[in-house]
Amino acid sequence: MTGRIRPGDFAEISAFAAVAQARSFRAAAREVALAPSTLSHAVKALELRLGVRLLHRTTRAISLTEAGTRLLNDLAPALTALDVALDGTARSADEVVGTVRLAAPRLAIQTLVVPALRTLAEKYPRVVLDVRTVEQHADIVSDGFDLGIQLGSSISQDMVAVALTHPFVTAVVGAPAYFAGRTPPNEPRDLRRHSCIGCRSGPGASLYRWRFEKDDQEVIVDVTGPLITDDPDLMLAGALDGVGLWHGVEHLAQSYLNDGRLKRVLADWSPTYPGFFLCYAGGVPLSPPARVVIDTLKGASRPER
Numbered sequence: 001m002t003g004r005i006r007p008g009d010f011a012e013i014s015a016f017a018a019v020a021q022a023r024s025f026r027a028a029a030r031e032v033a034l035a036p037s038t039l040s041h042a043v044k045a046l047e048l049r050l051g052v053r054l055l056h057r058t059t060r061a062i063s064l065t066e067a068g069t070r071l072l073n074d075l076a077p078a079l080t081a082l083d084v085a086l087d088g089t090a091r092s093a094d095e096v097v098g099t100v101r102l103a104a105p106r107l108a109i110q111t112l113v114v115p116a117l118r119t120l121a122e123k124y125p126r127v128v129l130d131v132r133t134v135e136q137h138a139d140i141v142s143d144g145f146d147l148g149i150q151l152g153s154s155i156s157q158d159m160v161a162v163a164l165t166h167p168f169v170t171a172v173v174g175a176p177a178y179f180a181g182r183t184p185p186n187e188p189r190d191l192r193r194h195s196c197i198g199c200r201s202g203p204g205a206s207l208y209r210w211r212f213e214k215d216d217q218e219v220i221v222d223v224t225g226p227l228i229t230d231d232p233d234l235m236l237a238g239a240l241d242g243v244g245l246w247h248g249v250e251h252l253a254q255s256y257l258n259d260g261r262l263k264r265v266l267a268d269w270s271p272t273y274p275g276f277f278l279c280y281a282g283g284v285p286l287s288p289p290a291r292v293v294i295d296t297l298k299g300a301s302r303p304e305r
Helices: 009-022 025-032 036-050 066-095 106-123 188-193 232-240 250-258 288-301
Strands: 055-057 062-064 098-104 127-133 147-151 159-163 168-174 197-201 210-214 217-221 227-229 246-249 263-265 276-281
Touching: 009 025, 009 036, 009 055, 009 062, 009 066, 025 036, 062 066, 098 106, 098 288, 106 127, 106 147, 106 288, 127 288, 147 288, 168 250, 188 210, 188 217, 197 232, 197 246, 227 232, 232 246, 232 250, 246 250, 250 263, 276 288
Parallel strands: 098 127, 098 147, 197 227
Antiparallel strands: 055 062, 147 276, 159 276, 168 246, 168 263, 210 217
């Protein structure tokens, strides 16, 4: 037999191996839950294709020819490997084994993925979470990811989305040292007289324009200041050191507001944005590893409904 294995070859080979090992069509049929006639036809088809007799058949017994013995011995390692592979797949369904590729922005990794890592590692030690930092909108399927964490405003309609956070409330904050000798802004336009920490984001790393809302009014301000960066930690560190005002998600600065290291301004102008959602392709069954990652992230975040 030469060339690639064709459709039906495995059925014929399996039939031959079962009969050869059992030395009986009836015994082999009981073992593989097929009719004896089905096994007989399969073995005959294999013999015809190989052009050699594999079994001696009598009304009382089945025995192997020399060619049949040689073929069975040659097939033994491959059949054993197949059994191991199938057993491993069956075990993995219970043990949850595999790699899950997750795309998420840095903020989501810090606030959602990191708190879930220990639980995931302890409960599912054979699940590998492959996390990639993707700040902009990712095409989950085309880019080769199993899951993605994205803002609710950027999720495609064909994706399943599971809420992981509350909606985000923005905040403008500064250190007491920054406000010493300065009049705090009372409305967004006052920011033009203040040093502000600029954020680069979006396509081409453009400079983010600060957006505010109040009583159906929308105000967008182009700020200036001594620091521009795409690093969120550096932005907040700059605010804590009195370099300038920081504009970002309120809960990231909450602990500093609580202990007085930062002071909030323009609270009545702070808009709200959709929070983070875990998303994946709809209409496609989830693998067991992907499902446990989803459940673990949901358990770690617990957003209000």
